[in-house]
Amino acid sequence: MSALVEAADLRVHFSTSGGSETVKAVDGVSFAIRSGETFGVIGESGSGKSTLGRAVVCLLKPTAGTLKLDTTDPYALSGAAFRKNRRDYQIVFQDPNAALNPRMKIRDSVREPLDILGEGTRAERDTRALAVLDRVGLRAEFAERYPHELSGGQKQRVNIARVLTLRPKLVVCDEVVAALDVSIQADMLNLFADLQREFGLTYLFITHDLGVVSHISDRIAVMYLGKFVELATAGNIAERPLHPYTEALLSAEPVPVPSHLRRGDRIVLEGEIPSPISPPSGCRFRTRCRYAQEICATTEPEWREFEPDRFVACHFAGEVTQRRKQP
């Protein structure tokens, strides 16, 4: 499979309001997203995962590093070509309300991207909008409604329909099920899987929820304080984590199983994620890592291919973390 998205040492930095300090939201990540796969990114608040998602769809310009979309550097393109290229890379956000204009009917919101492109007649665009709405499970009657008349799950379906009208290659899903109740969330995850098969979509699936990310993803990147700490198949992440942070995240996730099926040795990380303005020296995770040694403070661990298709940044990868048995 070829790479649809390729990032090398990608960085996105912001200045603080005073301008005196720099927030290193994304601070040097390298990865390739293969065409047709679901590439999950998991991390806690402030890890930089949303910033990364926005950078991939060119909503934020990288401060440094390179980004290639289908082998093209989007920032090397002229204005018109840049906009045309961008059509193929879409994003859906967490809050289904914030993305819809409350004064526009659902049909108009879904048709709007096509209107902007100006393809076909209005009637043809309407037909396409209705077809996509139908595909995400919303009957024609919803097209005439306003956002406030829909539930959260239905609104999120509308947002998916909007990006599908453009037939994108890649959809960045930024916490798209986080605001939904669990029974609705299950429907939505099933819909994402169906649409992927049907439209040949590639997903960059950003979430803080381990259950969600491991259910939907082929490969998962674990992000901490602006950097990837581990990248592996969903199965390897869940069962054989190499990075102490991945191990701790898995262990902290509350699982709805009876006490006798629960793992006994829960790792509770101490402290909180440090500030991305002045990250710790060496390994960024070392201040909360229970395996940290001297070298972790002095030398930043290299992002290396530990095994084929398995990347990690830890001096002690493969030596400290425990294999996990699934409940």
Add this chain to the structure above:
Amino acid sequence: MTADGTQPLLDVRGLGIFFRTGTGEVQATRDVSFTLKAGERLGIVGESGCGKTVTGLSILGLLPPGQSRVAGEVRFEGRDLLTLGQRAMRAVRGRKISMIFQEPMSALDPVFTIGQQIGETLRAHRGIGKKEARERAVDALAQVGIPLPARRVDEYPHQLSGGMRQRAMIAIALVCEPQILIADEPTTALDVTIQAQIIDLLIDLSARTGTALLFITHDLGVIAESCTRMLTMYAGEVVEDSPVDSALMRPRHPYTSGLLRSIPRLSPRKTVLPSIPGRVPPPADMPSGCRFRPRCTHGRPACEQAQPLLDVTEDRRARCIRQAELVLPGAAA
């Protein structure tokens, strides 16, 4: 009386919560009954709009007066809290029963220091002076695991992280050593590693002080890790009341089972997630009989009749006439 013969600390009977709307009164909960024993950790689980939050608020008389009406009884220390006047209720709130919320930033006052806000509770209920209140506040912050409590006590809420704010809220809630702590989604806004810290803290404090916990959440995982009993609520009713482990292993209500099965799990499967078809009916348009009937795959004609909570065993109840015959998949399945 509870199953094992001890007197419950809190005895909620037939709680019905009504809200006035422009088009008449709607009923948010119906016939919610449960007990809470000293030291017990009871979880209320359900999806948005099931009535779990308003149930918590009604216990402390925190629903908007004039727009809401509460029927039933909330028995606590030989009295019905629903009949108490404002003055008597204020002596209960924060002192005997405390509450913490999902978003600590909106529950803390931004213009007072953490120490002043803990002190406010102490001075209101214990009548102690400023100096002693500050000392007790430092102790309280240390109890909830806030580093450098003597410094943090003089800081303002915006200077604390989300996890630290929730710890500060817990310190305020527990400083008067209440018998019951109602925690409404206390970890929902927090990251998973911080959530683990707060759950451990709540369990530890409850074990140490004997404070009973009423843990309201949408997250069955959080319930499994933090509670001993759980109530499942659906469309304003309790549909199952059970020890946590039994409910997770073999749920007796199809809704509890459906919720459990729809949670994506850590093990990679990429298969279709079982979901619950349909939607929660709006309060103004509740189906007759079993409220879960339109979404249930096990329905029978008899489900159109009103469903009582049936005893499953002496410590379990379920609102389903087929609870004895159905073998519903649980978390272990």
